[in-house]
Amino acid sequence: MVSSPFETPKERVNTCPEVADEIKQTTCYMCACRCGINVYLKDGKVRYLEGNPDHPVNKGVLCAKGSAGIMQHYSPARLSKPLLRVGERGSGEFREIEWEEALELAVEWLGEVRRSDPRKLAFFTGRDQSQSLTGWWAMQFGTPNFAAHGGFCSVNMAAAGLYTIGGSFWEFGEPDWDHTRYFMLFGVAEDHDSNPIKAGLGRMKTRGQAKFVSVNPVKTGYSAIADEWIGLRPGTDGLFVLALVHELLKAEKIDWDFLGRYTNATWLVIDNPGGADDGLFARNAEGAALLWDGARQRPVPSGDITAKAAVVGRYNLPDGRVAVPAFELLARRYLDASYAPEAVAGRVGISAATIKRIAAELAEAAFEKEVVLDIPWTDWSGRRHEKMIGRPVSMHAMRGISAHSNGFHTCRAIHLLQVLLGSIDCPGGFGYKAPFPKLIPPSPLPAGKNPAPERPLPGMPLGFPLGPEDLLVDGAGRPTRIDKAYSWEFPLAAHGLMHMVIHNAWAGDPYPVDVLMMYMANMGWNSAMNVQGTLKYLTDKDPETGDYKIPKIIYSDAYYSEMVPYADLILPDTTYLERWDCISLLDRPISSAHGPGDAIRQPVVQPDRDVRPFQDVLIDLAGRLKLPTFVYLDGEPKYPGGYPDYIANHERMPGIGPLAGWRGPEGRQQGTGSPNPDQLQRYIENGCFWTHRLSPDQFYFKHANKSYLAYAKSMGWVPSEEPITLQLYSEILQKFRLAARGHGPVQPPDSERRRVETYFDPLPFWYAPFEEAAVDDGDFALHAVTQRPMQMYHSWGSQNAWLRQITARNRLYVHPETAARHGLKDDDWVWVISHHGRVKGQVRLMQGVNPSTVWTWNAIGKRRGAWGLDADAPESNKGFLLNHIISELLPQREGGHRYANSDPVTGQAAWYDLRVRLERCTPEEAGTTEPLLAPLKAPAPRGLNLDGKLRYGADLKDPAPPSEDRAGSTFAEWIGNRHEVAATVPGVADGKGNVKRPAGDGEGA
Amino acid sequence: MTSLPRDPGPVKLGLVIDLDICVGCHACAVNCKEWNTSGHSAPLTDSDPYGAEPSGVWFNRVHTFEVVSEDGDSRTVHFPKSCLHCEAAPCVTVCPTGASYKREEDGIVLVNAEACIGCKLCSWACPYGAREYDADAGVMKKCTLCVDKIYNENLDPRSRVPACVSTCPAGARHFGDLGDSDSEVSLLVAARGGYELMPEQGCQPVNRYLPPRPKQPAGDGGAAALQPAAADAAPPGLLARWVDRMLSR
């Protein structure tokens, strides 16, 4: 270095350091978006995680969570060995045991249950991306008591969509970002399609052709960049949307052709008040629904393409019955003055003028800006269409809709709106992602009405009932599942009710269980409603026997979460960089509207701890338990190689397995084909994913597109090439209603009749969310909701040294006027009080929030001792968890019965129904959150934290000085959304990022 | 020479950030940290990483502002900020050691960790809060514009770009030569009315911000409300109107 103090030292910068010994590819799991990542490995450590530019999901980008994967992988909270509880539950007293002991113990517990009464195993998984395995495992075990987290997540979206349009929002469909002219986003802060939504919004706004309207009580994130913010009152979207429908019908701004061709709007509904067939579709002998052919003046099967179908009128059927086209019922309902903007404005908190204007804008976008693509295609009936004509109005919705007890009908209302505008799977509209669209509803039916010892179930535990006879209830109409899914209380609970399992198991209602096995769900904290109650259920003992009410709890987690200390046997999992995984078309794939895709994870680093991937463990257990399909007839395990072995070789049906790519002996087949021994290798060579791009004539109208339907059938997604007719009017819902009215063999117990009759309306309607209806408006005048922080994934983020610096505590955001009414200012502490309890938090004023709503970031509040954090971490002392005041049960109804705090149709947990009031804390109370539960006994933290400093990377930097032979390339300019910018800024070349080339397609190549 | 380059080259590398589409996801901030913690200024030390006062070295931070107009209408604006690689960088001229310097070849402002005495004066001189003191290392650190990435021949060409830029899910970040008025970023800045922060501070920052676009006009030309299709907009009227409407399949 320099000698003279007056000489300026010149730095020699190495612009070409060696950054990796090796770059491996796999799939991110910092959230459920499943982006492809390039993992830079140096000295066996993870040097850098980068988005895989060739990956269909993220196309090279990585969100904050994904970018922080290194700190997740080296988290101080990582579990390191199987644990057996030695102290009381919750004490955190464990004994480290060997895997063999752990597995034998599990086999002993599970074997006993399977031999006596398989129902006594409740197997529930949380953020499970291997549901096709876990569900299959439960089926072979023979317990109906299986579900993943969908029941408290967004089953309302799934069910409403699958029972209406054969697809759904969530991550199973997407807006046609590149053609849409009007985009409406309902109740989304982040969602699963984390990066694709950001990318789509970025491209859409950069092109500047579309208007973006965000319907959300809070103006952050996506809503912050919306052209218009509709800050309505939580729980009122149904009213808002149906008022839009009212306006569109009144002005006849609806897509008649679309309704006639693709929906059941013209199907004849029998009008026979009091009759067993009232409200059902008129069908012919073959069971085909009928419509009225105005030309021939007689009913014809809906499949008759020569028909000229009537949309209104009363018609006499040959058998003397009277029927009305579904459209007339629909029109009569929504044209009613009660749905007029003026009538709903007050409740919704949005002016009638605004509602009317939005309706006008929708109509304008749909009918005056139609998108015409010169792509000839052939519909299901063989008719060729020269162009693809789209109504460029797209919509997306998620938990702001689903997490309410009226979410199912609200979501159906949104689909109704889309359908009336003809914007389903058309250019510029909402697009299905493979394997959707499916039959409405998809097969199969839920299985497990009468499980028997040592018998697998006849089918998968979760499915889609077609009517009352498919419910899982006993002769007396009582639930046969521990979570009461598919019972009269929650007939269409297609994802189960994970949020009720612990309560019900504790209460022995409908019956006690012996083993509760959970995977990847922090039920002891942020995924529990009523946290303290849940902890009580987990630790409560039977006074007689002195045993726990829930005798045995097996739990697989990778980290020391709040749930771990409450289990008896802990099966420590690996981190996502240490294991195989499979993101399958049988579960939640990575498809786009342009074609199917699936993916894998491969281990890129070896565990430095005695941990095993849960899927391996599950398969091992299946072998030891000799579960059918996991062992050969001689009892030898079928998948000695564990999960990778299963992924490559398991066949669900002949030719159909977890992965669709490179099937068949030579790996030349897609979708179907015999197992291919080096399938996984082929995936790895391709960046750990497989996609198939549909041909342009298959891009749209998939529900009625001959070429697409043929392809879908060949892939095993649909049983036939029949078109999928969108169900505006739901006959299935009507069947439940008829049962409630006393018709048919399977009827609800009297206590449920009114509820079923009310909520199984064949047409979408709005009702006040249950908590709102139950509590006194004066006492609890405010709504309280949460939002996902984009940089945090539920509870995982806080163990992450980088992410927690961004949000180590959460505030309660309050509108200035509301704050003024309560005498609150910034930084004040307040009690947030619900009918169930109270929690303490610190206030931040915010203009961009509906004045009747307060909100906070989800799952930032932590329990002391968890997650490898110090006991004085802000997360557990300043941050707060709203779940403390959300009850899993509704206030008592007449008769004392307390329903689950759920949607009456699907059982979806109604998190956002929460009503609260605020009380300013006294100076003494200010400063820390409450309830402040006793600290958990924390194990010795792992991780890289030395003397209070984290110096990650110090030893990974290339120490070499700049080398002469590597001068460094010249820089290349990078333009974000280059394709769209090129279209709007002359002089900018088309392409992507720093690669200038004509974009291959609308996605900017 | 810690005085600014006497004859700065024509190249002025910098970032252009589009506030119209930034959703405030923090990806740029975290990916920056992730790359740079093993990069030119490694490590980006975090103190008390799992404790009561976590605080680390970040080269890029995302703020969120609310802009409230007279009528109480508000805008939420997410605002990422890193070093703006100023042309008249005070962080350079105040530096007593020459550790803080601006590269002639591309205008990148760097800190020479070998020479820095950790006097922090540059952080006082920077109006934008872009200097990050690493107390553990006793030296000042800052955004390097990924100088060890943008030219790095060991990387796939598509990766030779600042980490914060390539990772931005919304595509809100751009990188290029703002010294060349015909460069793509310059054209973009011109087209979108890109601006510099606190010109009154006289630092002549190179980075530019693209302002939030005017919101799409309500109705954008369309009617304020739809006209009923029938004189009698109540069900009877409309239904009557639809009696002889037949839909083909």
Added chain:
Amino acid sequence: MHPARSVILFTTASGAGYGLLAWLGLLAALDLLPAWRWLGVAAFVLGLGLVVAGLLASTFHLGHPERAWRALSQWRSSWLSREGVAAVVTFLPVGVFAFSWVVVGQNSGAAALVGLLASLCSLATVICTAMIYASLRTIRAWASRWTLPGYIVLTALSGGVLLLALLRLWDLPLASGFGWAVLALLALAAAVKLLYWRDIAAERSGSTAESATGLGEHGRVRLLEAPHSESNYLMQEMGFRIARKHAARLRRLVLLLGFLAPFLLIALGQALPGIPALLAALASLPLVGFGLVVERWLFFAEAKHVVTLYYGESRA
């Protein structure tokens, strides 16, 4: 700005030291000081002691004190560097001057010229120190045109009271005359500080949250969420805030204890020569010292950095 102890100590101590040295050189040049050895010893030990102590203190807040020598290199552009150079250079004339006074017993004639040089260097050093602050646009309070005069006057003052004490100790005739000078300096110091405070209170158009974000045309800009929920270096270093009330109280303290009290004491000394005057001079030392430390603390605490505009402040 965060008032770092080391910096406050440095600027006040070395300021006093340079002040004393400057006076010695100046007065010697005017042939007003006898070249008595012990007076010299006392004066130079005191002056150089304070300077050295200050310079050492200033290195404490460095991340790499062992590299401090590097700070000399950038005198072309950096006031901090210039200060370093000036400080080092000052030692030469001061050293020679001290030598000829204490050892040779000669402080007039040629020696006086060296002394004059020493006092000019001392002054230069102090000016550099002041300019470090005065040249920072990011901190409006420091960019004030009264920052430099403030430093100079307070240096003269602190050095002055020290010298006065010595003069009284050796009971030199100059004492009373110099007493009047110190009184004038006290008055001047108070005036300059008052002007400084008025100046920084004046709402000159600085930067605002609107100009910091460029979002002004959409309305008033307020921070909704900081980038990190906990504090960070920038906030610890530059986010220091002090309540108006508290500041006002401290200002009064400076004026009363730091300036007025010593003024009265020394005025009293002027009236009653001999022991009382000596005691008065000695007693005024801690008062002025305390006053200056508080003044320097305020100088930092009251200075708002523009970066705070990104962390919740609306103007700076």
